[in-house]
Amino acid sequence: MSLNALHTPCLLLEKKKLLNNIQRLNTHLSQFAVGLRPHLKTLKSVDVARHMLADQSAPCTVSTLQEAKQFAKAGFKDITYAVGISEHKLVEVLDIQNQGVTLHILLDSFEQAQFIHAFCQENDCQLSCLIEVDCDGKRAGVKPRDPQLIAIAKILDSSGLFTGLLTHAGGSYDCHSLDEIRAMAQQEQRAVQIAADTLRSQHIDCSVVSVGSTPTALLGDGFEHITEVRAGVYASMDLVMAGLGVCQSQDIALSVLTRVIGHNREKNWLILDAGWMALSRDMGLASQQCGYGLVCNSEGDVLPGLCVSSVNQEHGIVALPDTLDTSHFAIGTLLRVLPNHACATAAQHQGYHVICEDEMAYWPRFSGW
Amino acid sequence: MSLNALHTPCLLLEKKKLLNNIQRLNTHLSQFAVGLRPHLKTLKSVDVARHMLADQSAPCTVSTLQEAKQFAKAGFKDITYAVGISEHKLVEVLDIQNQGVTLHILLDSFEQAQFIHAFCQENDCQLSCLIEVDCDGKRAGVKPRDPQLIAIAKILDSSGLFTGLLTHAGGSYDCHSLDEIRAMAQQEQRAVQIAADTLRSQHIDCSVVSVGSTPTALLGDGFEHITEVRAGVYASMDLVMAGLGVCQSQDIALSVLTRVIGHNREKNWLILDAGWMALSRDMGLASQQCGYGLVCNSEGDVLPGLCVSSVNQEHGIVALPDTLDTSHFAIGTLLRVLPNHACATAAQHQGYHVICEDEMAYWPRFSGW
Numbered sequence: 001m002s003l004n005a006l007h008t009p010c011l012l013l014e015k016k017k018l019l020n021n022i023q024r025l026n027t028h029l030s031q032f033a034v035g036l037r038p039h040l041k042t043l044k045s046v047d048v049a050r051h052m053l054a055d056q057s058a059p060c061t062v063s064t065l066q067e068a069k070q071f072a073k074a075g076f077k078d079i080t081y082a083v084g085i086s087e088h089k090l091v092e093v094l095d096i097q098n099q100g101v102t103l104h105i106l107l108d109s110f111e112q113a114q115f116i117h118a119f120c121q122e123n124d125c126q127l128s129c130l131i132e133v134d135c136d137g138k139r140a141g142v143k144p145r146d147p148q149l150i151a152i153a154k155i156l157d158s159s160g161l162f163t164g165l166l167t168h169a170g171g172s173y174d175c176h177s178l179d180e181i182r183a184m185a186q187q188e189q190r191a192v193q194i195a196a197d198t199l200r201s202q203h204i205d206c207s208v209v210s211v212g213s214t215p216t217a218l219l220g221d222g223f224e225h226i227t228e229v230r231a232g233v234y235a236s237m238d239l240v241m242a243g244l245g246v247c248q249s250q251d252i253a254l255s256v257l258t259r260v261i262g263h264n265r266e267k268n269w270l271i272l273d274a275g276w277m278a279l280s281r282d283m284g285l286a287s288q289q290c291g292y293g294l295v296c297n298s299e300g301d302v303l304p305g306l307c308v309s310s311v312n313q314e315h316g317i318v319a320l321p322d323t324l325d326t327s328h329f330a331i332g333t334l335l336r337v338l339p340n341h342a343c344a345t346a347a348q349h350q351g352y353h354v355i356c357e358d359e360m361a362y363w364p365r366f367s368g369w
Numbered sequence: 370m371s372l373n374a375l376h377t378p379c380l381l382l383e384k385k386k387l388l389n390n391i392q393r394l395n396t397h398l399s400q401f402a403v404g405l406r407p408h409l410k411t412l413k414s415v416d417v418a419r420h421m422l423a424d425q426s427a428p429c430t431v432s433t434l435q436e437a438k439q440f441a442k443a444g445f446k447d448i449t450y451a452v453g454i455s456e457h458k459l460v461e462v463l464d465i466q467n468q469g470v471t472l473h474i475l476l477d478s479f480e481q482a483q484f485i486h487a488f489c490q491e492n493d494c495q496l497s498c499l500i501e502v503d504c505d506g507k508r509a510g511v512k513p514r515d516p517q518l519i520a521i522a523k524i525l526d527s528s529g530l531f532t533g534l535l536t537h538a539g540g541s542y543d544c545h546s547l548d549e550i551r552a553m554a555q556q557e558q559r560a561v562q563i564a565a566d567t568l569r570s571q572h573i574d575c576s577v578v579s580v581g582s583t584p585t586a587l588l589g590d591g592f593e594h595i596t597e598v599r600a601g602v603y604a605s606m607d608l609v610m611a612g613l614g615v616c617q618s619q620d621i622a623l624s625v626l627t628r629v630i631g632h633n634r635e636k637n638w639l640i641l642d643a644g645w646m647a648l649s650r651d652m653g654l655a656s657q658q659c660g661y662g663l664v665c666n667s668e669g670d671v672l673p674g675l676c677v678s679s680v681n682q683e684h685g686i687v688a689l690p691d692t693l694d695t696s697h698f699a700i701g702t703l704l705r706v707l708p709n710h711a712c713a714t715a716a717q718h719q720g721y722h723v724i725c726e727d728e729m730a731y732w733p734r735f736s737g738w
Contacts, residue, residue, distance in 0.1 A: 007457075008455075009738060010738070064683060083684065084630040084640060084642075086628045086629070086642065087700070088377070088628065089376075108631055111700050112631075115700075134633075139684055139686065170681065262477055263478060264503075264509060277433075281650035282645075312508065312539065314432045331456070331478065332455045332484075347646060347717070368718075369376055369647075
């Protein structure tokens with residue numbers, strides 16, 4: 001395996017770490033009577049999906065219709081599109097569903113329920129609808145006790161379009177301790193349980209009650225009356241997850257391979273060929289102070305005190321600590337940068353150079369909408 | 370022309386604004402005895418390049434070898450790769466040059482000069498080298514009066530590899546007024562003029578003396594003893610350029626077309642289907658307070674007080690001012706978001722839906738290294 005043969009910058013994916021991360025969540029959830037519906041939006045790779053999912057009938061989650069199309073084409077049959085739907089996307093949803101896939105869609109308003117209902121009548125079709133529940137006030141969803149919830153569920157249920165409830169504790173990314181994450185996991189579960197109870201009192205059954213975010217999936221427990229957990233970044237992990245305490249930096253399976261392309265001796269800076277185009281502009285958690293990513297040697301060991309302190313399009317700057325000077329890093333030296341946010345860093349690339357014991361593979365990824 | 374038929378999110382490019390922006394810099398520079406070497410890294414599109422360059426022999430600039438390859442394939446013959454070179458990239462540089470292209474490379478250290486010299490001897494070839502001069506202490510380059518400059522130039526010149534000097538006033542992005550930008554343009558020119566004079570005193574001639582950034586290109590004057598100006602974002606413009614006063618927001622040719630996909634009535638938020646994946650994570654100038662971009666109606670007119678205030682991967686949140694409520698924006702409403710940083714926003718997409726009078730075209734872009 002020679003990293004030296006790779007054109008830099010590029011993405012590395014360590015298969016062993018990936019498989020360990022996947023196994024960890026599987027093992028955790030196997031203690032509970034709950035399923036897993038992995039989110040495939042982070043790595044957007046069919047090769048990765050095959051390791052995250054037991055088989056093609058296993059449930060999965062996507063964030064774009066492009067992902068839905070690509071994973072449907074690869075044979076996956078049970079896909080949740082976990083972003084609120086607009087009317088203009090329904091034709092494409094139906095196209096995908098007509099390929100023999102169940103594509104669950106998401107909504108949180110009466111307006112959406114109406115146009116979905118009308119679309120299904122006009123097209124003489126059925127769609128599977130999930131109502132988004134707001135568990136943390138961070139983004140979208142109906143509050144569990146909002147009377148709108150019943151109104152939306154009724155219009156869907158009356159025409160056989162209602163499948164269940166979905167919530168996402170995006171607020172888990174703002175937690176300051178593992179205990180706060182555990183509390184958030186409880187809050188997430190409680191929100192959909194209340195919503196499901198409310199609907200049950202109206203004789204509307206939820207066959208799906210879905211929760212999830214990587215932190216609440218890994219630290220949550222109980223999962224009573226929850227049918228499935230969603231999580232995505234758990235497979236690769238990243239510095240945000242390490243900052244939350246959900247993993248260690250050595251668990252991160254993804255990194256950007258880069259070379260030193262210059263020195264600024266006066267400022268004691270290294271210049272790398274990985275700028276924001278290769279690393280993304282994501283700065284991770286404000287509390288973390290990792291700049292645009294922690295710097296490792298070519299083996300993947302974190303070099304203490306080194307991060308990418310600033311970036312331009314194709315330049316990364318590493319301000320060295322006083323204990324090191326630029327002569328320690330000859331021009332051409334290979335380094336790796338751990339990503340703040342795996343979803344954002346991976347999105348800047350077209351595929352993964354996969355380190356798999358003594359061999360290398362290349363797994364393509366896709367992008368777009 | 371129907372924007373309604375487009376899948377959102379996607380990129381729009383207004384051809385008329387693009388051509389006006391291109392013409393503006395051409396007209397400005399035509400007052401001086403200096404050439405223009407457009408930087409193609411922003412839009413990375415052969416179709417756009419054909420409008421920025423007079424013909425295939427016209428000089429251009431790129432930020433990656435992938436761009437060099439793609440533009441060489443499209444027939445462009447005179448390309449500057451304006452990022453410091455590492456030894457591992459020289460084989461690819463030579464491959465591109467062997468396709469009948471002059472590919473100028475950049476360096477700022479004796480170490481690089483040595484490995485380029487050795488490579489050319491081993492491969493019995495010539496490469497055209499530019500020494501990067503540091504005009505503002507922002508990133509890379511040799512200071513104009515650093516004795517290393519002469520040492521680097523001598524090793525290159527002795528083997529016929531030396532072409533000239535290049536500097537980039539990245540510091541122009543930190544200016545607070547047009548007068549500061551004008552002063553930065555003078556500083557940029559002065560730095561390479563001093564460096565060129567130093568080399569001339571050693572009987573080393575610079576056939577290229579290259580300066581540039583969009584702000585200093587548009588506001589600079591004189592350009593005495595400068596052979597060429599480089600600029601890239603001037604063609605599309607963006608909110609950073611508008612924030613610097615270099616253009617108006619209505620000059621911005623690029624925008625992200627998006628749809629309203631939800632309402633958070635309690636918080637008076639619109640939810641858009643353009644998150645950071647479509648807009649990028651670039652927040653532009655800290656002083657600007659545009660969030661992740663200014664929001665326009667579908668015609669492209671800025672809606673006063675509306676910006677994308679926060680983003681997730683596929684969700685953008687617009688916190689509405691008190692004067693508006695979510696009912697003004699039905700689900701499905703088309704909006705446009707002006708980019709903070711055109712290079713970063715464009716990089717999230719695979720092509721441009723080009724608005725060209727009453728017609729639409731699609732111009733692909735490429736990415737990678």
